[in-house]
Amino acid sequence: MMNRFVLAAAFVSLALAGGLFAQQKIAFTWDDLPAHSSLPPGETRQQVIESLIATIKQERLPAPYGFVNSKVIDEQPDLIRVLDTWRAAGFPLGNHAWSHMNLNAxxxxxxxxxxxxxxxxxxxxxxxxxxxxxxxxxxxxxEGDTPEKKVGARRFLLDHGYKVAGVTMSFADYAYNEPYTRCMVTGDAYSVKKLEDSYLQEALRNLDYEHRISTSLYGRDIPYILLMHVGAFDAKMLPRLIELYRQHGVTFTTLQDASNDAFYRNDLNLSLGAAPDSLEEAMSLKGLPLPKHEALAIDLSTLCTQQHAQAAKP
Ligand SMILES: [Zn+2]
Structure with a gap:
C-alpha cells in the first residue's frame, strides 16, 4: 500500500517537473497581412491565407487577430481580397501601421x-x-528608442483608443519563409525537410524557454501571446505546429482573453506607464539571467544559396 503511494507520488512529481501536466495557454496572432516575405513559385497570397484559415477552422482554434499593413494594398489593390477572406472567416483585424514603419529607427x-x-x-x-x-x-x-518616443507613442495610442497587442512567445517563424522559397526554387526537398524539423524544434524550445522564464518570475505560466506571420512556410507548417503544442498540453485562447492577465495590464491601459511586455524584458529589469538559448542547428541565411551548395560539396 505504502509503496504504491510513494511510487505514485514520485511519478506525479517527476511528471510535473517534466511539464507533462503543464497547462499552457497560447493566443495565436498573425502579422503582416496581406503579404509576408516571399512566395515559392506558383503560390499566391490568397492560397496562403486560405490555407491558414482552413487549418484554424479545422483545428477549432479561437478566432485570431490579423495585423494589417495596408500600403501593400495601395500598391496591389487585388490583395484586398486577402483581408476580405480573413473577415469572411469571422476573424478580426488590427493595426500594424500602414508601411510597417519602425518607431525605433x-x-x-x-x-x-x-x-x-x-x-x-x-x-x-x-x-x-x-x-x-x-x-x-x-x-x-x-515601442520607441527614446523616452520621448516611448511616452509619446503611448499617449497617442491612448488618445486614439488603442490597446497594445503584446508578444510573450516568438520562435522567429518569419525567418523560415525566405529560405523555404529558395529551397523550393532549387527543388531541394532535403533542405526543406531540415527547415521543417528546425521550425518545430524551435517552437518547442521556445515553449520551454518562456515557461522557464514565466515560472521563475511569477511561479506560473502566464497566458502567452504568440507572434506569427502570414508566410507560405507558416501556412504549410501550421497543422504540425498545432499538433506539437497539443502533444505538450497546450490549449488555445484569444488575444483579448490572454491580455486580461495582470501581466498585460499596461498594454490594455495606456494611461499607465510603459512596462515590460516581454518576459525577457521583465527578467532583465529584475536583474535575472535568461535561460541558455541554444544556437540553431541550421544556417537559415545560407540554406539553398550558392554558398550552401559550395559548402555541401565534399
Ligand atoms: Zn510585422
Whole structure:
C-alpha cells in the first residue's frame, strides 16, 4: 500500500517537473497581412491565407487577430481580397501601421510614425464594419528608442483608443519563409525537410524557454501571446505546429482573453506607464539571467544559396 503511494507520488512529481501536466495557454496572432516575405513559385497570397484559415477552422482554434499593413494594398489593390477572406472567416483585424514603419529607427520621428498608424485606419474601418480594430501590434515590436518616443507613442495610442497587442512567445517563424522559397526554387526537398524539423524544434524550445522564464518570475505560466506571420512556410507548417503544442498540453485562447492577465495590464491601459511586455524584458529589469538559448542547428541565411551548395560539396 505504502509503496504504491510513494511510487505514485514520485511519478506525479517527476511528471510535473517534466511539464507533462503543464497547462499552457497560447493566443495565436498573425502579422503582416496581406503579404509576408516571399512566395515559392506558383503560390499566391490568397492560397496562403486560405490555407491558414482552413487549418484554424479545422483545428477549432479561437478566432485570431490579423495585423494589417495596408500600403501593400495601395500598391496591389487585388490583395484586398486577402483581408476580405480573413473577415469572411469571422476573424478580426488590427493595426500594424500602414508601411510597417519602425518607431525605433533614428530617421523615424514620432509624428511620422503616428501618421503611419492613422493612414492604416481607413482600410481597417472598412473591413471591420462597426467592430473594434483598435489593437496595435508595433512593427518590429519597436515601442520607441527614446523616452520621448516611448511616452509619446503611448499617449497617442491612448488618445486614439488603442490597446497594445503584446508578444510573450516568438520562435522567429518569419525567418523560415525566405529560405523555404529558395529551397523550393532549387527543388531541394532535403533542405526543406531540415527547415521543417528546425521550425518545430524551435517552437518547442521556445515553449520551454518562456515557461522557464514565466515560472521563475511569477511561479506560473502566464497566458502567452504568440507572434506569427502570414508566410507560405507558416501556412504549410501550421497543422504540425498545432499538433506539437497539443502533444505538450497546450490549449488555445484569444488575444483579448490572454491580455486580461495582470501581466498585460499596461498594454490594455495606456494611461499607465510603459512596462515590460516581454518576459525577457521583465527578467532583465529584475536583474535575472535568461535561460541558455541554444544556437540553431541550421544556417537559415545560407540554406539553398550558392554558398550552401559550395559548402555541401565534399
Ligand atoms: Zn510585422
Amino acid at each position: 533614428p530617421s523615424t520621428s514620432l509624428g511620422m510614425w503616428e501618421n503611419d498608424v492613422l493612414q492604416n485606419e481607413a482600410v481597417l474601418a472598412k473591413e471591420m464594419g462597426g467592430q473594434d480594430y483598435h489593437w496595435l501590434r508595433f512593427p518590429y515590436l519597436s
